[in-house]
Amino acid sequence: MEFIEYPDSDIMMITLANQIAGELRLALAGGARASLAVPGGTTPGPVFDSLCAADLDWGRVDVMLTDERWVPEGNPRSNTRLIKSRLLTSRAHEANYIPLHAETPEPEDSLAALSEGIAPCLPLTVCLLGMGEDMHTASIFPGADRLTDALNGPDVLLPMRAPGAPEVRMTLTAPVLNGALNRHILIIGPAKREAFERARTLSPESAPVAAVLRGATIHWAES
Numbered sequence: 001m002e003f004i005e006y007p008d009s010d011i012m013m014i015t016l017a018n019q020i021a022g023e024l025r026l027a028l029a030g031g032a033r034a035s036l037a038v039p040g041g042t043t044p045g046p047v048f049d050s051l052c053a054a055d056l057d058w059g060r061v062d063v064m065l066t067d068e069r070w071v072p073e074g075n076p077r078s079n080t081r082l083i084k085s086r087l088l089t090s091r092a093h094e095a096n097y098i099p100l101h102a103e104t105p106e107p108e109d110s111l112a113a114l115s116e117g118i119a120p121c122l123p124l125t126v127c128l129l130g131m132g133e134d135m136h137t138a139s140i141f142p143g144a145d146r147l148t149d150a151l152n153g154p155d156v157l158l159p160m161r162a163p164g165a166p167e168v169r170m171t172l173t174a175p176v177l178n179g180a181l182n183r184h185i186l187i188i189g190p191a192k193r194e195a196f197e198r199a200r201t202l203s204p205e206s207a208p209v210a211a212v213l214r215g216a217t218i219h220w221a222e223s
């Protein structure tokens with residue numbers, strides 16, 4: 001694991017976007033396609049704003065979320081809505097979007113079809129993750145109903161219900177996140193740094209982000 005501390009978040013976002021673009025470019029130079037998984041939430045927007053303009057062959061890149069809130073795309077909490085407006089735009093509008101959401105009332109009704117879409121994109125070339133102050137990552141939350149399966153099971157994707165999540169989620173599982181050739185975790189602020197330091201001392205059952213730290217690069221800025 002590598003921990004990088006940046007002087008401010010603007011520099012961090014641009015540096016990280018350039019690094020991800022470089023990793024995708026390298027994969028495309030050596031293979032037919034590359035894949036990128038990104039989180040939703042409030043932190044990664046500025047990375048998307050830079051990355052979407054990167055000069056690379058986006059037509060050969062599969063893009064997906066690491067996790068989605070089970071809400072319609074018109075809902076402001078939809079991560080799909082976020083990445084369609086901030087990542088899959090500019091040059092990146094050529095990318096192939098792999099959905100983690102479908103218009104069924106429950107995620108279980110779409111699980112098989114969505115999992116089939118993901119499988120050909122694995123292993124992920126690049127996986128970008130966020131982290132909550134409760135030490136969840138993607139939608140692998142402490143106390144979640146399928147936590148054990150999400151940490152160690154054979155599935156690529158799982159529905160998730162957790163006390164800390166306001167709506168039902170769909171999440172890539174830890175084995176998929178850990179299978180990524182390049183894994184980055186993006187965090188801002190003292191509270192998340194403290195949570196991250198705490199997670200390093202805990203088990204993945206109490207601090208799910210602990211399951212994806214080995215081999216990851218952590219990007220942190222104070223503000």
Ligand SMILES: O=C(O)[C@H](O)[C@@H](O)[C@H](O)[C@H](O)COP(=O)(O)O
Binds near residue numbers: 069136
């Ligand atoms: O849909 C989501 O909520 C995310 O994908 C989630 O895993 C996120 O990365 C963390 O909750 C951090 O969220 P913030 O960036 O909003 O703090």
